[in-house]
Amino acid sequence: MEDNECRDGRKKVRLANTPLSASQILTRILPSGGGDAENLQRILRLLTSYGGLSYAPYVLQHHQDALMSMWPLVHKAILDPTIEPFLKVHGEPAYSYYGKIPEMNGLMRKAMSGVSVPFMTSVLEGYNGFKGVKRLVDVGGSAGDCLRMILQKHRFICEGINFDLPEVVAEAPSIPGVTHIGGDMFKSIPAADAIFMKWVLTTWTDDECKLIMENCYKALPAGGKLIACEPVLPDDSNESQRTRALLEGDIFVMTIYRAKGNHRTEQEFKQLGFFAGFPHLRLYRVLDY
Structure with missing residues (x-):
């Protein structure tokens, strides 16, 4: 040396x-x-x-x-x-900052909608796990775009609940079959046959994810399911475009948004699920790079 x-x-x-x-x-x-x-x-x-x-x-x-x-x-x-870069610059966490500034809140909703539509198209083409679901809750559903697409594809779902922060759902548009409910996922989640979430767990610590998933488990009946769309890291690093994109996304979350939020491997998701009470995890790959 x-x-x-x-x-x-x-x-x-x-x-x-x-x-x-x-x-x-x-x-x-x-x-x-x-x-x-x-x-x-x-x-x-x-x-x-x-x-x-x-x-x-x-x-x-x-x-x-x-x-x-x-x-x-x-x-x-x-x-x-422990420092959140956004918090250090703006004096408060990103979620509360967006909610207090109408222009920022609107921009955030448009951005989420812009990336959600192509992503959900891939999900709905490659995943058939919504069968038998009558009541579906989307945790962190923002303006409700994901629920709208799910309900249009699967007409057998009778009711969709778009669950997000009160200031977020207050600006959400009316969607046939969808009820917007404001609340805090760290306290409780509306009951449903299945719970859907997209890119929610990535920005939270393991302990925070366990609490979110515990609340999901409590909101589900026996045999209910949590459908979590999250980036999944490979066990070993390699030079493929897919792996690089996933690892770069992980660094983005760490350095720009939240130091302790992170992308996880399949085994790490299993451990979080088992801790919350879910006995099984089934991995579906719906999007490749």
Whole structure:
């Protein structure tokens, strides 16, 4: 291992050909202690998909300074993982910020609608798990676009409940067969035969996800189901476009939105589900990159 000085006086640490865990690398980046090895692990996992590292334990292969060149990103993500970047800039979390500013709330609804329509088209083409459902709740359904598409496709669903924050559903348009209900998913969720959610769990910590899923479990009858559309990470990093897109999305959530929200593997989703009371998890891939 060889040290030399960076322009700002920090020590530049060369780790070439030395297998190290994320925790071991962290002690070299922050020799005085502190930081979060889990978030560093996520950054290193992304680097492996571009050929700069071998997968854990990590070995820098040919871009020896890759980690240090990413220092601003690495430093902010691992030094204090409790900080939400949006909260630090605007003084409050993103969800409450959007709700208080009508223009921002409207922009957020339009953005969600713009990405939801093509995504839901793929879901409805590739997934048939809505059979037998009479009452369906969409948790975090925003303007109700997903429910509208589901009910148009599956006419046997008698009632759709669009469940989101009160300030969000207050602006939602009238949709035949859909009732808009405001509330807090961390407190309770309306009862239904099945619960649908899209890109909800990604932005919350494991403990927060467990609470959301526990409330889903309480709202369902025996044999009910939670249909969660979430990005699922591969067990091992590789250089495919799909893997890179998933890993980049994970870093976006970590550094821009919420440091402890994250993309998860199938096994990690299983563990969350089992903790909440769901005995089975079945994975359906409905969208490829």
